[in-house]
Amino acid sequence: MEPISLLFDTFIKLMDRIISQKNLKEKNKQQLFKEIIEPLFIELQPVVDNYFLLFRRAKQSIRESKGRVSRKSIREVREAREAMLVVRIKVRETANRISNEIADEEIANFASKVEKFFYHKINRLRGSLSDGEILVGYLEEMLEEEITSYELVSFIDEILEKMEKSWISIVQSYARLRIYYLSTPDSVKKKKKKVIKAKQDPSLRSG
C-alpha cells in the first residue's frame, strides 16, 4: 500500500482541482464523468482502503493484546484520524461544489454518497463526533477500564458494516453513472427524455 501522506496528498490535490474548476455548468455529461467522477472514484479507492484498515487494525490490536490497550496504539489511531481530517473537509467542500454547480441529480447523489462515507454517524449518544473520534474516545475509556474489549469490538464491527454498505453504494452509483453518462450517444438521450416525459404524463397511461 502507498504511504498515507502521498495517498492523501494525491486525493486532496484532485479535489482542489475539482473545486477550482471553472465552467462546470457548461460541461457535458461525458466531460463531467471523465474529468470529475472517474478520477474521483480512482483516487478515492486507496483512501477508502486506508479508512477500512484503520478500524481493522484497531480491532486486530485489541484482540492480540487480549483486551488491553496501550497509549501507543491510541496515539497511532489518533494520528491516522488527524491525517484523514483534511481529506474529510475537502470531501465535504467538493461535494458541496458539485451539488451547487452541477444541476444533475445522479452526479449530486454520487458526491453525497462519497461525503456520507466519511461523515456517517452511528452513535447518537456521541452526538456529532466522527467514527474516528469515537474510536479514540472508546480506546481511552478502555485504557481506563470503563468499557470492555467486547463492547469496543462490537462498536468497530458496527462501523465496518456501515462502511461496507456505504462503499458498495458508492461503487454502484459510479457504475450507473458510467453506463448512462459515458456510453450513451447524445441522440439516445433525447429519446430517453421523451420516455420520461411520457412517464410523467398520467393521461398517457392507458393500462
Added chain:
Amino acid sequence: MQSEGDLELISERIMFGTMEVISFLNDPFMILVDRIMSLKPIKVRRKQWVFKEIVEPLFMGFQIVLDNYLFVLRETQQLLYECNQSDLQKSIITLRYMREAILISRKRVRTLCSRVSEMTNDPMVIKFSNNLEKFFYRTVFKEVFEEISLSSKMQLAEVIDFATHQNIEETALKALCDKALSIGDKALFIINKDQSEISIHRNEMLDLRMSYFQNKKRRIRNNPLELLIDVLLIDLEYSWERIAKSYALTRIHCLSSSGK
C-alpha cells in the same frame, strides 16, 4: 429527428469508424487477459497481490469494453428508432461485427477465469472472475429460440436479420414483444434479488412498452426489436452492476486485511 445526411454519417461511422473502435478498444483488454494468463499458477498468493495483479486491472480494463458495447448497442437502438430498412441493414452488420469480436474475447475470458481459480482459493476473487465471465456468456434470449449455446448478441443479430427479411404479422410481432418482456422480467429476478430495484426496472420496461405501442402505427416493424435491445441493455447493465458490486466487496476483503 435526424436528416438523411446525418443518418448517412451515423451509418458510415458504424460501418467503419465504430468497427475500428471496437477492435482497438478490445485489444488492450485482451492484452491484459493474456498477461494475467501468463502469470505462474501458484496457489498461495497474498490477497493483496491477487487483487493488485488480477482483480483491479481486470476491472479497470473491462470498463472500456463495456463502454464500447453499450455505445454501439444504444446507437443501433437509435437507428432502429429512426431509420429505414437500409440503415437497419448497416446496424445489423455492426451487430454481427460485435458478435464476432465478443466470440473471440469470450473464449479467452473463460480460460482466464479457470486460470484465476488455479491462482487463488479466495471465494470473492473467484466470484468476481465468474461475474466477469457471465458478462461474456449471457443467454437472456435463449427461451425465444431455444438455442442455449448462442450468446444473446448473436441471437439479437439473428432476430433483426430475420425481421428485416420476413413479412412478420403484427400479432406475431406483439407476441414476440410480450415474450421479450416476460423473459426480461425473469432475467431481472434471477440476476438481482433486490425486490425494490427489480420493481423500478420492471416499471421502466412497462413504460417503454407503453411508449412503443403509442407509436405503433408509425413504426410497428421495429417495436419488438427495440424492446429486445432494451431487454439486452437492461441485462448488460445488471451484469455490469453485479461485476461492480463484486469488485467493491473484493477490494475491501483483499486490501484492508493483512492476512493471506
